Amino acid sequence: MATNGSAAAPAAAQPTASQPVQISEVRQSSSRENRTAAHSHIRGLGLRPDGYADPNSHGFVGQTHAREACGVVVDLIKAKRMAGKAVMMAGGPGTGKTALALAMSRELGTKVPFCLMTGSEVYSAEVKKTEALMENFRRAIGLRVQERKEVYEGEVVELTPEESENPLGAYGRTISHLLITLRSSKGTKKLRLDPSIYEAIQKERVRIGDVIYIEANTGAVKRVGRSDAFSTEFDLEAEEYVPVPKGEVHKKKDVVQDVTLHDLDVANARPQGGQDVMSMMGQLMKPRKTEITEKLRSEINKVVNKYIDQGVAELVPGVLFIDEVHMLDIECFTYLNRALESSISPIVILATNRGMATVKGTTSPLSPNDPGLLSAHGIPPDLLPRLLLIPTHPYTSTEIGTIIQLRAKLEFATATAPQLADNPQALKVSATLAPDALEELTRQGTNVSLRYALQLLAPSAILARARGSEGNVITGADVNEATALFWDAGRSAAQLKDRAGFIA
Numbered sequence: 001m002a003t004n005g006s007a008a009a010p011a012a013a014q015p016t017a018s019q020p021v022q023i024s025e026v027r028q029s030s031s032r033e034n035r036t037a038a039h040s041h042i043r044g045l046g047l048r049p050d051g052y053a054d055p056n057s058h059g060f061v062g063q064t065h066a067r068e069a070c071g072v073v074v075d076l077i078k079a080k081r082m083a084g085k086a087v088m089m090a091g092g093p094g095t096g097k098t099a100l101a102l103a104m105s106r107e108l109g110t111k112v113p114f115c116l117m118t119g120s121e122v123y124s125a126e127v128k129k130t131e132a133l134m135e136n137f138r139r140a141i142g143l144r145v146q147e148r149k150e151v152y153e154g155e156v157v158e159l160t161p162e163e164s165e166n167p168l169g170a171y172g173r174t175i176s177h178l179l180i181t182l183r184s185s186k187g188t189k190k191l192r193l194d195p196s197i198y199e200a201i202q203k204e205r206v207r208i209g210d211v212i213y214i215e216a217n218t219g220a221v222k223r224v225g226r227s228d229a230f231s232t233e234f235d236l237e238a239e240e241y242v243p244v245p246k247g248e249v250h251k252k253k254d255v256v257q258d259v260t261l262h263d264l265d266v267a268n269a270r271p272q273g274g275q276d277v278m279s280m281m282g283q284l285m286k287p288r289k290t291e292i293t294e295k296l297r298s299e300i301n302k303v304v305n306k307y308i309d310q311g312v313a314e315l316v317p318g319v320l321f322i323d324e325v326h327m328l329d330i331e332c333f334t335y336l337n338r339a340l341e342s343s344i345s346p347i348v349i350l351a352t353n354r355g356m357a358t359v360k361g362t363t364s365p366l367s368p369n370d371p372g373l374l375s376a377h378g379i380p381p382d383l384l385p386r387l388l389l390i391p392t393h394p395y396t397s398t399e400i401g402t403i404i405q406l407r408a409k410l411e412f413a414t415a416t417a418p419q420l421a422d423n424p425q426a427l428k429v430s431a432t433l434a435p436d437a438l439e440e441l442t443r444q445g446t447n448v449s450l451r452y453a454l455q456l457l458a459p460s461a462i463l464a465r466a467r468g469s470e471g472n473v474i475t476g477a478d479v480n481e482a483t484a485l486f487w488d489a490g491r492s493a494a495q496l497k498d499r500a501g502f503i504a
């Protein structure tokens, strides 16, 4: 890089001209983009249009019956025929229950609320167990409201924050107002806006050439997309191009908004203003933390029902997924029974890896020998008959091998640019598995568990690199070394048992 005063520096390498390039380079090499989560290879259920599952599609391998069953559930939810029903996925650890739930949420898209919780989340010192459950129930029920709003809409032609001296006399300058010019098909309009809107504009990353709309009464700013006048511009980002809005810049517009009942509860926890959906929605902008009472909820239900009857709002029952449901106790289960029968209810999907187990909360501390209420999957017998069960089965060694290969491809690939992560050509592969390494990992996956084999991937790659492996190829020896360094729970428990025997 040219130094500041260098006369030999070419014009293009002037510090000011090269600065933006530097910033983008820094962003691309950020290690945050490289992280992969446990389920990031799952992109959907991988079903064909006829509803049958492909053996290997969308990152999902095998488990075809469960995937097909989940596909039927997704269809029922989309047709709004499933509210108030409950499904449970039951199967051993690592058989893909959580992965199935995430795939379902991907299939449903962003318009259907999907609330994911874990059984143990209900235990908190501050909030009652049933309250936490109810809150999540309400998060899973959406309301689509149509509202007529006064908006300014157009393509941004000018965006100038006007500065003034800081009134407090400090050195900095403050923004006194924002000048913005919007263009629509019928004309342009220059607006002088409050500085608070400038923050919203920055948050949405609005720049010249974007199509935005600004709500006149709340000042909320929404970026719609990039104006299609710019669509020929060379741009690496996956942009959404939209046409320049028709009509005047200032107009009345029907806006459809999606909120959940929980959003409405929170917004109205301290009621003020009128009792209608519009004023409820207006208060969404000012979240406060106050207690949500049962009375408030029933008030909101009443208003919501009235608006549904009038055709202004539409109910969108979503999904409440409770993972590790055996962690709930008997009180929560009875509450769940009741909540499922209420008139506004989402579809509830449960998942557990327990076989016969004691229902939590049924043992008495006074009689330690009492086994409590023993029931299938740790779920009380009065809830079980209400559930449709989807079993998940252990994987064959071929399936385990394929899943490991899939994961390895994802874990050992670095996206060259975050926007292109979905495009395989844009991935730089940092390590590969040799056939004997895959064999060894598959053996660990079959003998110990799929999870253990997947967890060995990253350490094996590091060991291969440390040994200076040519082309970063992971061999069976690397996997064996990783297995020696990192134990699985079973091996550790066996060792402890041996030692205990030795001491005794």
Ligand SMILES: Nc1ncnc2c1ncn2[C@@H]1O[C@H](COP(=O)(O)OP(=O)(O)OP(=O)(O)O)[C@@H](O)[C@H]1O
Pocket (backbone or CB within 6 Å): 038, 039, 040, 042, 059, 060, 061, 062, 063, 091, 092, 093, 094, 095, 096, 097, 098, 099, 100, 352, 353, 403, 450, 451, 454
């Ligand atoms: N059929 C599959 N195809 C691809 N990946 C899978 C499949 N099944 C499971 N996995 C992956 O294996 C790992 C373990 O699966 P998952 O967490 O879904 O198991 P689980 O059934 O929820 O287990 P637990 O009962 O212990 O919670 C995850 O990384 C998951 O993405």
Ligand SMILES: [Mg+2]
Pocket (backbone or CB within 6 Å): 097, 098, 099, 323
């Ligand atoms: Mg799980």
